[in-house]
Amino acid sequence: xxxxxxxxxxxxxxxxxxxxxxxxxxxxxxxxxxxxxxxxxxxxxxxxxxxxxxxxxxxxxxxxxxxxxxxxxxxxxxxxxxxxxxxxxxxxxxxxxxxxxxxxxxxxxxxxxxxxxxxxxxxxxxxxxxxxxxxxxxxxxxxxxxxxxxxxxxxxxxxxxxxxxxxxxxxxxxxxxxxxxxxxxxxxxxxxxxxxxxxxxxxxxxxxxxxxxxxxxxxxxxxxxxxxxxxxxxxxxxxxxxxxxxxxxxxxxxxxxxxxxxxxxxxxxxxxxxxxxxxxxxxxxxxxxxxxxxxxxxxxxxxxxxxxxxxxxxxxxxxxxxxxxxxxxxxxxxxxxxxxxxxxxxxxx
Numbered sequence: 001x002x003x004x005x006x007x008x009x010x011x012x013x014x015x016x017x018x019x020x021x022x023x024x025x026x027x028x029x030x031x032x033x034x035x036x037x038x039x040x041x042x043x044x045x046x047x048x049x050x051x052x053x054x055x056x057x058x059x060x061x062x063x064x065x066x067x068x069x070x071x072x073x074x075x076x077x078x079x080x081x082x083x084x085x086x087x088x089x090x091x092x093x094x095x096x097x098x099x100x101x102x103x104x105x106x107x108x109x110x111x112x113x114x115x116x117x118x119x120x121x122x123x124x125x126x127x128x129x130x131x132x133x134x135x136x137x138x139x140x141x142x143x144x145x146x147x148x149x150x151x152x153x154x155x156x157x158x159x160x161x162x163x164x165x166x167x168x169x170x171x172x173x174x175x176x177x178x179x180x181x182x183x184x185x186x187x188x189x190x191x192x193x194x195x196x197x198x199x200x201x202x203x204x205x206x207x208x209x210x211x212x213x214x215x216x217x218x219x220x221x222x223x224x225x226x227x228x229x230x231x232x233x234x235x236x237x238x239x240x241x242x243x244x245x246x247x248x249x250x251x252x253x254x255x256x257x258x259x260x261x262x263x264x265x266x267x268x269x270x271x272x273x274x275x276x277x278x279x280x281x282x283x284x285x286x287x288x289x290x291x292x293x294x295x296x297x298x299x300x301x302x303x304x305x306x307x308x309x310x311x312x313x314x315x316x317x318x319x320x321x322x323x324x325x326x327x328x329x330x331x332x333x334x335x336x337x338x339x340x341x342x343x344x345x346x347x348x349x
Contacts, residue, residue: 008208008215010236011037034335036237040200040208041192045237045330046323053242053334053342055281056313058166063174064123073175075099075120082106082115090147097140102180110183112148112155116141118176126165126285127278129176134267141180142263145256148182157184159255161289168284168308168318190290194299201298209248209300221337225347228265232273232347234340238332240306241319242282243339245273247303253292254301266303269347276346277307284308 013035021029034047068074072081082103084093089112095102099120105113118137141161148156162179164171186194200208213231216223222234229251235244247269249262258266270287277285286306292299311317323329 008039008211009037010039013037038237039212040196041189043189043192043237043328043330045239045332047332047335049334051333053280053339055283055309057281057283060123060125060283067174068122071122071173071175073117073173073177074122078117089151089153090144095140095144095147097136097143100137100140102140102144105179105181109179110155110181110185112153112182114141114144114180116178116180118178122175124176125278126274126283129271129274131264131267131271134270135263137178138258138263138267139260141178142256142258144180145182149256153182155184156182157293158182158186158190158291159289160187160190160291161255161287163285163287165286166284166308167316168310169286193290194292194296197299198296207298207300209302210250213248213250222340224340224344227269227347228261230262230265230269232269234336234343235304236336237330238306238336239304239330240286241309241311241331241333242277242280242307243332243334243336243343245269245276245305245343247305249301249303252301253296253299254294255289255291256294258301270303270305272346273305273343276343279346280342282307282309 015033015035017031017033019029020026031049033049036045036047037043038045072078078101082094082101083106085104087093093103100116100118102114102116105115116137119133138161145156145159159182160180164179165176166174197208200206213233216233217231222236224232224234224245226232230247230249233246233248235246238244247266249258249266252258252262274285285308288304289301290304291301309319311319311321321331323331
């Protein structure tokens with residue numbers, strides 16, 4: 001199946017599996033699946049209709065009891081158990097805003113790899129995050145990014161905020177925190193997106209992300225709504241097993257261009273996505289900023305929210321089996337359009 005809108009292609013390769021069903025007297029059964037091609041980078045994602053969109057929530061009170069006494073991010077320990085920057089990077093060592101603290105990562109991803117503790121509370125349920133808390137954390141990250149730009153640090157090129165929430169996301173500490181870094185080395189998918197977006201602008205004379213928002217809003221199947229100048233979409237070829245939510249910021253190409261209003265609106269949209277997935281029983285997610293460098297007008301800053309699940313709750317089986325881990329081939333357990341029908345009511349109004 002080839003669906004084309006303007007210069008943008010939404011390609012789907014439909015495949016059928018036929019087998020003799022042991023649950024129905026060995027009668028033939030046909031199950032469809034899809035291979036979808038991301039319109040920008042042509043990354044493929046497989047859509048397999050495995051199950052209902054419902055999961056079992058973990059016992060957060062038990063998890064809190066098991067981890068609170070040794071948590072380095074709780075307020076009674078955070079200033080003793082976390083590192084500080086040398087004075088040539090950050091004279092005060094750490095950045096503090098109320099009960100939020102930003103400091104170097106003990107296990108760094110890059111030269112400027114930072115952890116941002118989002119507050120004093122040790123465990124926050126997915127549906128209990130307030131937009132003001134998330135917005136405050138983003139502002140503290142922006143404060144750090146601006147300081148790195150002021151000192152003309154050579155890594156202050158791409159300013160990235162990521163969030164690993166709960167163990168299925170890869171987080172080893174349940175206390176809410178962000179992973180923040182400035183880098184001159186764009187991560188793999190971000191680099192591919194920037195290269196493809198630049199080529200798109202050179203070829204068609206327009207911005208891919210502006211065109212995508214227009215196409216998705218016109219089609220409606222994956223368009224969730226707008227908050228301020230941020231358009232919220234479901235991903236056509238998701239990274240995650242339960243789809244993705246993408247927030248595209250109109251007119252903004254890099255992280256430091258975000259206004260205070262944009263930060264508030266990003267936080268509001270993320271809490272709506274959290275509430276939507278919480279209603280399905282999903283309790284883990286990853287989130288990341290996809291940003292250009294200053295002056296990269298061919299791209300738009302976009303935030304990707306990707307829920308994470310256990311394929312088997314009792315065994316703790318992660319949702320990154322061989323296709324995802326070995327081949328970087330996403331596997332989604334429902335159609336993005338079906339998932340968006342569940343999410344869209346949370347973005348109404």
